[in-house]
Amino acid sequence: MSAIPISWFLALSAVLFALGVAGFLFRRNIVTVFMSIELMLNAVNLSFITFSYYFKKVDGHLFAFFVMVVAAAEAAVGLAIILTVFKNRATLNIDEVDSMKN
Amino acid sequence: MQLWLIPILPLAGFLINGLFGRRFSKAVVNVFAIGSVVLAFAWALKTLVALAPLNTPYTEHYFTWIQSGTFTLNWDFSVDRLTAVMLMIVTGIGSLIHIYSIGYMAHEHGPNHGGYYRFFAYLNLFMFFMLTLVLGANYLVLFVGWEGVGLCSYLLIGFYFDKKFATNAGNKAFIVNRIGDFGFSLAMFYMFRSFGSLDFGTVFKQAPGAPEAVLTTIGLLLLVGACGKSAQIPLYVWLPDAMAGPTPVSALIHAATMVTAGVYMCARSWPIYTHAPVALHAIAVIGVVTAFFAATIGMLQNDIKKVFAYSTVSQLGYMFVGVGVGAFSAGVYHLMTHAFFKALLFLGSGSVIHALGGEQDMRRMGGLREKIPWTFWTMMCAGVAIAGVPPFAGFYSKDAILLAANQSAPWIYWVGTITAGLTAFYVFRAIFMTFFGTYRGEAHHPHESPPVMLVPLVILALLSLVGGYLFKIPEFLAPLFPALEVHENFTLMAISTAAGLLGILVAYILYVASPGTADSIAGSFKGLYTLVYNKYFVDEVYDAAIVKPVVNGSRTVLWRGADAGLIDGLVNGAGTAARGVGSVLRRMQSGNIRSYATWVLLGSVLLIVFSVMLWGPLQ
């Protein structure tokens, strides 16, 4: 018993993704919400790597790589936005940032 | 061989003058404008000499312009003997007229003081497009040039854009040409559908095997295009008005080159026409009717440029007759000789107008023979050439056409001969009214034009005299076109020559020997005179039959009814409806990101569920 069913990896990925969604839905701090997004991306990456193993192809790794790069870019811009929002509104509560309403 | 250099040179001249001309002195503008065209002429000459004897077309591929499905269109230039003739005419006459323009436009500022460089920039642009038209190896490249020269024609007719009649004339030319271009476009669509290509080579190779109905349709549609560009009935109305532009423009664009594009295109399409006799005959009929019709109008015009404008329409009709009776090379032959003597007539009339400080009405001229002798003698050369007096240029080409016409349909020969007489009459009427008798105009001491204008006149005069003999186009083009057996017939030649001489004689009697006779004759045929003098009221008929209904219909039905009522109503209704729906839906837009995220989650869950329902569980 030294082999893991591939579905375990995918199940883990699904669980992590769901936890990321839960964080996105139930957390109010912008930074935490942002981190939930990163968690979801990581879960998807795990799926990519698993599929790469499944198909014995390197392409999944490339997708994961691009996801990482895009996540890094996203983090840079997103955190800059968070900084600006905090400067202007002195709050990090996502429910209070709703000036697009009305 | 770097064919692309030939059109690119004038384009470079256009770009330089068009972009920076405002800052240049006139001398600098001249250097770029004339230099580029003369260089293009020189390069064309060098290319043609190098390519001689040019028995097979020489093609250069530059790039793939359009690639869509099975449709591939390359930007190709190709040269064969027909193109060679056209190249020489366009660049040669173009160069002469450019040089002439230096003198003619010397005192020209035009609106906004930008006239000088603008004029030469447009002229160079015209050269570019005309050369593209001539060099193009497929119908679409030809069409690019075709549209481009139309644009330049529009720009140059409206050169004095602060004058209402000039802009109107420009618009008229543009709009009438659209009708022709529409036909041309349809012809191309149909051609692509039938042959799958627009390349001359490919299309012409398939043409003999195609059904006659297809070829006839394409031929007639192409003819519509040619009628528009070459000012044939019923689309000729724009050309007389186009005289609103500067005279060199009339000479270059509206006499020597652009208007002959239709003839060129029909001659180029001979493989289609030879297998579509109906379309070919239609060309001949349109041509001869136009020739006669325009000649009668030309007899009674008093504006010197209008006379030559109608003359141009008439002579273009001759070329169509040539093409239409299957004597393609004769048509091209006349195209060339016509370019010589008509350019000369226009330039000469320009010289007269220049001498008189802008006067165009022949009734206020007269007796200018001694005052501007160079102009007089060169215009005399043109006159005998166009009248078909042997052995001058017009004689050869006109004779070739009429002989061929006689073989095809004798009535065309006879109408053509009568027209030849009329032609001789109105041209010499113009010359006699201008140069003989006494000066009827106001003060303003007439002066001879500067050498820079006279040199092109003299060169063109020489060409008008001996060009027909020197350049035997039918022999040169013989390998290109299907052979047409024409029997020399001295009787017919004598008749048409006599008609021309008779025309000159009548003109001499009416306007030199006994002035005043003309008016009394006009008086006795009052009705006919009024009809012809007013150009058969064609403009008025068009106005009443087409323009007014279209304008009124647009105003009432399309604007008030369709646009304001239906479309605006729809738009406004859509707005109202959107606002109504929005006021309901905006409750979803709570501004709360987390609720949005819930929507996204709901959506993705539903998406998965639906996809399972649609395609069933995978595997």
Add this chain to the structure above:
Amino acid sequence: MDSFIVISLIKVLVVFAVLMTTLAYLQWVERKVIAHIQVRPGPYRVGPHGLLQPLADVIKLITKEDLLPSYVNKPLYLMAPFISVSMALLSISVIPFGPTIQVGPYRTWMQLTDLNIGVIFILAVSSLGVYGIALAGWASNNKYALLGGLRSSAQMISYELPLSLAVAGPLLLSNTLSLRELVGTQAGGFWHWNVLRGPFPQIFSFLIFLIAAFAETNRVPFDLPEAENELVAGFHTEYSSMKFASFFMAEYANMITVSCMATLLFLGGWNAPWPAEYGSSLVPVFLFAIAGVIALYHGMNAARKRDKYTFPAFGVIFLIIAGVFLLPFVQSWLMPLFWFCAKTGTILFAFMWIRGTLPRFRYDQLMGFTWKFLFPVAMLNLLVTGFLVAWF
């Protein structure tokens, strides 16, 4: 399988023990070097020439009262030094100190484990080291500590870029990511070392690597996270006793790691500077013999009473070491180890030397220096290297 585990375990123990001792004595060496630069004797009281000073320090740090301020974020406060030191020690595990060694029937590398992405692993682990400092600064709930933590995270992220780019140069030349193979490609003399090797000698890379390494380890002149005259002691203001010692250990372990990296990447690892047939194996013998003779000489002309006994003792030890280097059966593994230690030691000495020489940067100068100078130069160097490697 079992022997693999046992050997690995033994190797871990040996490396750990040696490393800890080295860490402790590095501190002593540094104090001594700086003292001599500043013309003073340095630690002198505890043991001969203060040799037992590290031991005393350790005892002091262990026995000191372990303060836990009431206002700190406890879990993170306690985690920070742990992260720091474990990340610092983790990277040692992939560093090879020498070629294979034969012990009885077992043949093994002088390396805990070899990854074929060893270089990247070290970069990855060192990038995690930021957390220790950043969290320490934040969890301390102290403005100086917070400033220090912020500075260090910004500084370390910034300097990681030129560091990575500088590392890429020799990797291009050697065409491998494995540290073992990296050394293998540089064998045959100092002109084969990446720092001097064609087609494009990585001198610039080497200098950039050293500068960035100084910043990564928070050493002078880039010690802003703990600038004592601005921030009291920066991120470790609130730490005392063993937790403070952990940061200290982490810093020195990092120094050792980057020095080893520099040696492996640029200076040919354990390869001798010139081949053994030209006498490179006699260098350590001569060095230790000369050291021994000098010590004996000083012992005979002792300035102080104690020196009469200590100097001759050291002299004899040095001479014995010199003798050991002459034994053929240990030479095969001792020589590479010597060269590795010599090179690493030289770089470590440079660390201390610069600490004793250069003043501290101002913060904006520090950031401007890396972004506006170091990073572009590293980029250019990498480009040129890449082109030349592709060319030849």
Add this chain to the structure above:
Amino acid sequence: MDVILFLIFAIIAVVCAINVVVQTHPISSAISLVGVMGSLAVLYLLLGAEFIAAAQVIVYAGAVMVLFVFVIMLLNAGAEVRKGRSLMVQLLGVPLLIVFLGLTAYFVRRLFPGDVTVHFGGFTGGTAQAIGRALFTTYLLPFEITSILILIAIVGAIVLARKELD
């Protein structure tokens, strides 16, 4: 051996992920997230993705999360305030999540029955060399576009965080 490793790190990942969601203080969430990423890196190694594992640690744990920690420290963000609410989330959130998890579980079971297994060394195509090769041949265009994206992100971040915005 592989199973044990997987279980250990899977459990660490899940526990850390739960911690990310339930911790009220962002910095605790951030540290937990680093834990998730680290254990995922180990799982990547297990799947033969050594380069991606290293990249995961360097890019995610070493750069992105440091940035998060940095921003949290800079803003000195305190624990979350429970203010404002969304009816949508409260009503639909949990049921939807459960449905979603159920659907994914269904698909995983359906598409990947237990006969395909993972063991260490089963796939060795994830070396830096292989990835580099794919990156600069098949995926050259995405790679170049990504680099432009990063450039834009840098410019955007600088513009956003400039002092003039105050």
